[in-house]
Amino acid sequence: MKWKLPPIIKVYEALGAIADKRVMMKGDNASVISSSGDKHYEVHYDPESLAISANDNGSYWQGYLGYPSIAFLIKKKVLSFDTAIAQSLRGVEWKKVNTRFKNNFEKTESFVLEVAEKRGVTRKEITTFVQKIMDEIKKQKPRKLSSTKKPPKGP
Numbered sequence: 001m002k003w004k005l006p007p008i009i010k011v012y013e014a015l016g017a018i019a020d021k022r023v024m025m026k027g028d029n030a031s032v033i034s035s036s037g038d039k040h041y042e043v044h045y046d047p048e049s050l051a052i053s054a055n056d057n058g059s060y061w062q063g064y065l066g067y068p069s070i071a072f073l074i075k076k077k078v079l080s081f082d083t084a085i086a087q088s089l090r091g092v093e094w095k096k097v098n099t100r101f102k103n104n105f106e107k108t109e110s111f112v113l114e115v116a117e118k119r120g121v122t123r124k125e126i127t128t129f130v131q132k133i134m135d136e137i138k139k140q141k142p143r144k145l146s147s148t149k150k151p152p153k154g155p
Contacts, residue, residue, distance in 0.1 A: 001144045003052075003065040005137065009105040010058065011130045012089055012112055014070035018081070019090035023071045030075070032056075032068035035094040039152045041068040044145055045076070053145035060151050065142060070133070079136050085129050088116035 013035075017023055022033040030043040032054075043054045052069045053059070059066035073079045092112055101107035113123045 002141050003059075003069075003144055004063050005134070006058065006064040006066065006070065007105045008130060008134055009109050009112075010064070010067040011070055011133045012109065012126075013067040013092075013094050014074060015081075015086040015130075016089035016092045016094065016112075017067060017071045018074060019086040023068075023075055025072075025075055030068070030072045032071060035092065036096070041066075041152070042149060043068050043072045045072060046145055047076075049143055050078075050140060051143040051145040055149045055151050057151045065137060069142070070137070073142070074133075078140070079133050080129070082129050085116075085121055085126055088119040088121040088126065 016035070017032060020035070022035070024031045024033075028045045028047060030045075032041040032043060033039070034041070041054055041056045043052065045052045052065075052072065054066050054068040054072075056066035056068050058064050059069060070079065074081050089112060092115060094108075097108050097111060098105075101111065113126060116126050117123060
């Protein structure tokens with residue numbers, strides 16, 4: 001079974017998680033800490049079949065490749081990475097931003113693009129790079145790895 005394509009904002013969130021050093025790799029597994037620091041997501045990967053699982057809400061409830069999995073695949077060099085773009089997205093409190101914009105991902109994207117521009121990366125640079133990662137996800141069509149734990153509950 002294949003993952004649904006994620007909302008594009010999840011690529012931004014994955015890059016931010018890497019810049020914030022919230023992705024702890026353990027071979028073909030990882031622990032990813034949420035931007036609020038109150039949740040730890042588990043990622044498991046089978047490189048032979050390009051199958052991956054994670055217990056974030058988007059993956060578990062919506063069936064799309066969530067940001068912890070995208071971050072993992074970037075760290076594993078399965079997907080592209082750009083340090084400057086990732087650094088421009090560091091420190092974003094994704095849960096707060098998404099709540100502020102009532103999960104309107106277009107508004108969230110606009111907000112984080114403003115943040116990144118203030119840090120010296122243009123909208124065009126970021127949107128082009130993020131689209132490149134989305135194209136890589138489409139091309140690779142990652143599979144779902146069986147057995148996913150329920151997402152952790154926050155405070």
